Amino acid sequence: MARAKPLLPADPPDQRQLIAATALFGLSALPLLFDLDARVSAFIVGMLALQGLGIRFPRLRPGMLVLGLLTLVGGLNVIDAYRGIAGQGPGTALLLSMVALKLLEVRNKRDLRVLLLVLGFVLVLQFLFDDSPWRLAAMVALLVGAFALLRDLTLPAHPPARAARARISLRSAAVMSAQALPLALVLFVFFPRLDAPLWDLGIENPHAVTGLKDWLEPGSIKDLVVSGEDVMRVRFDRAPGMPVERMYWRGPVLWHAEGNRFSPARPGDFPEAVVDVEPLADPLDYTALLEATDQHWITALDWPLAAPPGAELTADGQVLADQPIDERRMFRLRSATAYRVGALSLEEEAAALALPDTVTARMRALAASWTADDPPPETVVERALAHFNEQPFRYSLLAPDMGPRAMDDFLFDSQVGFCEHYAAAFTLLMRSAGIPTRIALGYLGGELNPYSGDYIVRQSEAHAWTEVWLGDKGWTRVDPTAAVAAERVDPDGALARLGAGAPARFRLDDRSVLGRAVYDLHLMLDAANVAWRQWVIGFSHFKQQQILRNLGLGALRDLGLVALMALAGAGIMLAWGLWLGHPAAPADPVRAAYAHFQRKLRRSDARLARHPEEGPLDHLARIEHLRPDLAATAAPVVQAYVRLRYAPASPTASGLALLRERVRGFRPGRKGAWRGGSTPERG
């Protein structure tokens, strides 16, 4: 094959094309500018301004030397702003800076084409920063724009009018993108996903939120409660059969007390600990969609019975993922809501009784006052809860900052605290009384979205409670915060001002009609948001296997996905091929009628089809030769067509009607219906 002369000459793009490319890049860079270092953003904006100037006054376009200098400045700017180029922020900053410079360097259409192709990177990069549907819609629109500009670049140099040009380009880009949608969706559903990253370039997850820590100090939960951010969404396989206010979502379990801080068990602390849990009711199966926490634990309802793949269940009832949850992930979980947990190793008992040196004599004395008559542990717990209830303890976010002996201050002086105060103080008192006690961190309650059926748990529901060892009954949950009388919960002051939800939850009944409508809208949006997260953002390897299983192809695993992808993809492409290859109906009614006649002939016998180079009369002669039986009916049609088509006068309505009528009356019959004498071979 001889080297073809280039069809697209390397001529300079016209001004409109430059403006369009600049706008496309500017718009796709715009949302990223807010995520980048201010200096890098300033550089990119500067380059865009320079480009605008260069378009308006072509003489001001920077030369090669200036461009070289600007490249150096841009690169150093990124390195200086980020102290390196590794990672998501600096990488994006460098790419955007360089693409902005490439924009300045565009000299011919080839450069512009390269720029448009690289724009694909910039569009995909966006989703590292934002995964909302709006961002996707914006990027798809920009992608169509980029394709339109690519189309414009292939248009001949002698253009139609500007408006027509833009319309042609945009239309064909939009049409092709729309036609690409089915295939893109097939690829999206069936393209096998990875279970875990192949490599890690230090791209941070954009969605890490501040959540529970795996330790507890007075005040550590208070910060969360004012945060309205989501923690998880849960969908139960069947109705859970318990009110949402009673749902304890279990996170880390804290054993060790040092100073004012409680911390969880370290690996190897309890070598003899065993999982020994006996569900007392049907367990609940559910799917939990967890937000990124950068922590290992997977918050689960009450007492988890099994760990999902990639996680393990500990003896103290935590589900710990092997990898920190650094992005939104979905897990299948199973929990018991009524259970008996009954195993306590010697190491565990020792840890659950250990007291820090912050326990004061007053606290010991209080604990001793409950155990003087050597009651069973249940009675001690009851007495302690009664103490919290009877003393003027108040429940408030605005607990005063406390010193090193915070628990002593809280119990005897301020008596104002939040759940962490109650849990920590209660634990220390129980341990002083000789009852093994530990703290569980997590969330209490949530909100049921009636539109999606999901339970939404937010950071504002963060909670701390305790578990005491009651001999035969095993570990039993005790929530000392609940012992504080409801009227002492600070109802309006702090919580309302801070917008916090728990435990003084919003009550729907209190709302006005308008407020309720807004709230409903909010819930509907939330349902849509959940669907988006579940089916688009959270679509994973797991979901794919689920789809395969539903199709009965679960055993094929990734192979099945690839096969389905290939089948569906090939089917779609074949469909487009057939559609494109099908001749379009002629707009001219005379030709349309003639084409109808041709179709009838073709269907009757392939040999009767008109050859491309054959005129209508030659064709008729051939028909008469091949099928003498058709001569009488075919000839009037062809004659009428020739008269309409080649006569000097423009076709008349009556002539057209005649042609149509004759075409309608033409019945060549099917191949199988041939009479023996009608074929020349036999006749």
Next chain:
Amino acid sequence: MPRGSQLAQGLRLRLRRLRQRLTGWRPHAVPRSAEAATHHRRIYILPTKAGLGYGLVLLATLLGALNYQNNLGLLLTFLMISTALVSMHHCWFQLLGLSVRAREGLPVFAGERARFPLSVRDSAGKARPQLAVVGAAPFALAADGEVHLELTRPTRRRGPLALDRVILETRYPFGLFRAWTELRPFAEVLVYPKPAARAPQPPMLARFDQQGRGDLGVGAEDYVGPRAYRPGDSPKQLDWKAYARERGLVVKQFGGDQSARVWVDWEAVPSPDVEHRLSLLARQVLDADALNYSYGLRLPGVSIEHERGGRHKHRCLAALARFDAGAPGAEPGAEPGSAQA
């Protein structure tokens, strides 16, 4: 023959067939008629450089999005991939249902470019937004439309030059793919021998010629009288004043004397090389025509009687172009046969 070499030969044959299939080089695949239609088996498509670059970008975004399990990134990447694939289909189908008709072009001298008039016609009732014939400017084609263009080819040797092949190509819609097809519509352009820079004066005719006109004893290039126009007469000879007086097209006849009657004669131009000899003869024909001599042409096996005018010139040059030194009756030294046009 050892089995191994047999096997190797078989493999080689297969490879050659495969290569021929892939490159579309099939010498007898297309019949030689003036009109050639595209055929789906002979439409080829490959990514352009831009398409390959786009492929790299897409591969990078695909791997990145897969690795970081970024579903939106994947979705956009798949949309880009699918759009490129759909555009590939559109690109290929641009070339289906087209036919190219070539016509004979005007004769040229060797070394000039031969021009073949070409028309591209849509026979599938579909508009083609962007098409090109390699070597000509891109164009668009309306449904059932026809576009006329001209294809030029360099010429080196005299004789009839057949149009070798017409490559129809398109990069519609985004320039990511190039589809092309090779068509071989039959058309010829006659290539005259390249005239030599200068040639010896042809021998003047010594004897009186009964057929001669205008030898009335007056000097060369004298006006002899009017005559009715015949097709092929040079416009230089037209009597424009007579035309202005509405006497119709009249040619002014100039009578040459005996010396203005020449033979452009193969035998009179001694040169060992046939082609050089022909180029000298071509120059003589052109000179004689420029001087408005009445001239005849004698080649081995060909003889053309004395005549003037453009049509005559083309007849002589065509004879030179088609001269076949190896043809019967054309052996060197053979007597010129009877006149044959």
